[in-house]
Amino acid sequence: MAVNVYSTSVTSENLSRHDMLAWVNDSLHLNYTKIEQLCSGAAYCQFMDMLFPGCVHLRKVKFQAKLEHEFIHNFKVLQAAFKKMGVDKIIPVEKLVKGKFQDNFEFIQWFKKFFDANYDGKEYNPLLARQGQDVAPPPNPVPQRTSPTGPKNMQTSGRLSNVAPPCILRKNPPSARNGGHETDAQILELNQQLLDLKLTVDGLEKERDFYFSKLRDIELICQEHESENSPVISGIIGILYATEEGFAPPEDDEIEEHQQEDQDEY
Known part of the structure; x- marks a missing residue:
């Protein structure tokens, strides 16, 4: 011990x-x-x-x-x-x-x-x-929101290469040199924010699906023992099926789709 x-x-x-x-x-x-x-x-x-x-x-x-x-x-x-x-x-x-x-x-x-x-x-x-597995350092889970700054090196540009720059902002760059630099900095900052938001949304969707699969497993267990008329089982089922105004439970085909995704992932 x-x-x-x-x-x-x-x-x-x-x-x-x-x-x-x-x-x-x-x-x-x-x-x-x-x-x-x-x-x-x-x-x-x-x-x-x-x-x-x-x-x-x-x-x-x-x-x-x-x-x-x-x-x-x-x-x-x-x-x-x-x-x-x-x-x-x-x-x-x-x-x-x-x-x-x-x-x-x-x-x-x-x-x-x-x-x-x-x-x-x-x-x-x-x-x-760990059988040679690499331990990948996790990304910073909190999106960075900083004031717009100019590009410092090529690494910053490479990190944003997967995000298409807003074409509208690039069509008519300001004629003044200082204005042009400020616009480029704003574009880089907006692209970074867009990338951070996308990563955040992806993470939230994964987390949602993870907990949904857990609730689905609980529902299946409760349904198996529903005939026992247990007050505990009935209470859990009541919580699972409770709805709020403006909320609609997912259809069966959506549930099956979530289950298939979970099986593929885990």
């Missing part, structure tokens, strides 16, 4: 963000560049495998996680490992998966103390343990 750690007060043993990242990267052969990238939960799962071999099924860990519902999945795997090893720490999943620095830094500070209290120094090959 694990040795629990409760104190998270600031001491001389606390590492800086850079030292903490170096420890994570060196220990697991990763290439994280920000503390925020720990929001996927994958690194913590592998640390638990390092500390307590066999407490985590690494094949269940989504090392390529890029969306919030995938982060949540990894943290559920971590929670299961905590429970199995008797770790009392409550994981603030809802905060961590948002990818904010402070929340993730506080949690990795605690985890480092927990690791030091439980690590016995045995050798561990992280690449072999």
